[in-house]
Amino acid sequence: MIQIGIDVGGTKIEAAALDANGQFLARVRSPNPGNYDGAIRTIGELIARAESEAGAMGSIGVGTPGSISPRDGLMRNSNATFLNGRAFREDLETALGRQVRMANDANCMALSEAVDGAAAGARSAFAVIVGTGVGGGLVVDGHIVEGANGMGGEWGHVPLPWMTAAEYPGPSCWCGQSGCLDMLISGTGFRQDHAARSGQMLDGAAIVEAARHGEADAVASLDAYVDRLGRALAMIANIVDPDVFVFGGGMSNVEAIYARLPAVIDRYSFGGDWKGQVVPARWGDSSGVRGAARLWPR
Template identity: 65%
Template structure:
């Protein structure tokens, strides 16, 4: 049984077909055209090409930025802003002449890793994207927890917990609030924090390498980052107590984060002893499209 997943990114759209065993049968990519009707046509054409090569798919799922309002079916909170306020699922279904399922891209990461990735076999798994932005997704017993309002796992827009005086009131967030986790524990947040303290605006990759070379400002910025990420993950530990945290996004590749997080989390968990696995996504950048293909299974 072939299942198709679509990873609808800000700059590219990827369509992949998976076998019943989870093997890639086909992968196609195209630039995201940046306009609503053109994007629907790009998805339709990629799926048409895929099925022409390998045969019809049993289901189609899409991982998208933002989320769907379950009351209206309309998209919201997408950084590809032309999606917001549109019934993307219905319009895609009409273009493809079959039903599709949509889920937030971080939810797709969580589902992918829970099915056959780093969180395989876990009763409770929480997946975190720490890249340009900051997202999260929760899977319990193999099923996505999207919640009554479709915002389950949206930890990126809660405030930084246990803040110091220097962290208040926090930077402005694009969502309209201040001090959201996305402004602190994303790659963008690491860059902003380093620049605000040192006066040197450098990308995250530079900061990590400089910290490894012994640069004091970069090392302090990385330490602050790990401490803030640990505090933030401690809130999730206190609420849902995951067996496994899975990290995705560019910063998930930084080994120092995994070394520092257990202590940073444990210091803020309401528990005498605390442990959970903290792992990078097994499927890396492929987790989004793999999770999208599995949406009909959840």
Template identity: 65%
Template sequence: MIQIGVDFGGTKIEAAALDLNGRFLSRLREPNPGSYDAALATICRLIHRVEAEAGTQGTVGIGVPGSISPQTGLMRNANSVWLNGRVFHSDISAALGREVRVANDANCLALSEAVDGAAAGAHTAFAVILGTGCGSGLVIDGRLVEGANGLAGELGHVSLPWPKADEMPAPDCWCGKKGCLETWVSGTGLSREFKVVTGRALDAETIIQSMRRGEAEAVAAFERFIDRLGRGLALVSNIVDPDVFVFGGGLSNVSEIYDRLPAAIRPYMFTDVWEAKLVPARWGDSSGVRGAARLWERTR
């Protein structure tokens, strides 16, 4: 018995075959072709290839940007916008000739890390992707929680909590709302806010490097970033109170985040004592495909 996972990324599509102990038997990727029918064909081709290398068929799970509406079955909220409004789950199952499981890519990260990653053994694990955008997912007792409307754990598109005067008016978000956390605590958000304050256009990586050199504007921008991320995670903690926060995405590699966040979270907690683990994903950019592979056994 093997498990096939597919990670549907913006620039690449990856498929992997895992045994039941989580060991890779085959792992392949191709560029995302950027159109719907071609993407379906790429997914099918990759699945057939990894199964051929593994020597057998397996269950198939796919992690996608966005999510599937449980009411309509249509894709929604995907940054690969040509997925939105399509019956992706039905179409890929038909193209492959068997049923597949589909979940949001941040949910797959959460599931992977809760099963055998940085949150293994935790009662409640909350995963946050800090990359181009901000996605998140919730796992309780080793099982993915998606919610009645498929929206559980969607932190990136709630408003920045406890906003301050200099954070108003809130910036526009691509989703049509204003002030979503994604506009503040993603890599794109860090770069956007730095330009608003300083007039300088720098990407997130350059801002972090400048911060480490002690450049005042970058240090201040990083402090604001930590404060805002802390408020977002305090909101989660006041509602769900996770044992572990696991971070993925490019900014998860910024080690200073883990040292600074606890002090940014505690002032907003409705409690006298607050403790939780804050850790980077054990499996890094492999978490998406590993979590997708486990969708058959760990969803409800």
């Protein structure tokens, strides 16, 4: 049987069909309609299109922003807010008449990269998603670690570790806390930090390019970003100590961070003897939909 993966994004919903070797048999997408009933209808249409192109029916896995509460089965913490408080998996199964497996989109990315991506062969991998916000997912021995409360990997909503006096208490976060990584090491946080330093609101690529040419404020912004990101990763290393950190999201395209982060992680990790890997995702933007498909074993 083939595997169908669904990636529910903020602006689009994508479906892909994979064969037993992980090759794409079909890949289709539609705009996210931005409402609950429309999303369920769109997912059904995309599955039908993917299976038609692939010429077979498949198992169905769905990657979503947010997570399912293990207590009441309802969605929570999704930036696609129309999903929150809804029994999304059950309603989708009713609409499709088929069984569905569902996981957080960052967990799906981690699974994809652990199966046949940049972390293939590693016992443990932590997915680092740094884009508009910050997400994460942990896979150990080929299995997603969601935790007892379904909150595993939610490192975006812990405070920046080893804050300096100038950083404390950090900006207020939409979650209600202050100093969250989501506000400081996301692409958004990178841009805002540079704007506060230079008075210029530039996108991340422009800041990195300016730093490459030696522009002082841009160099300082990139240095501060790498140090904060390294501190955050060192905290994960001290708790989980994954073999591989795999990066996705817009900031994963900043090639300069990969050579610089290991030394920062090593400096802040307990004992100062960290020797893990920091690598970009092999499958890039395809990791989410591939990981969703892989929620069912081959």
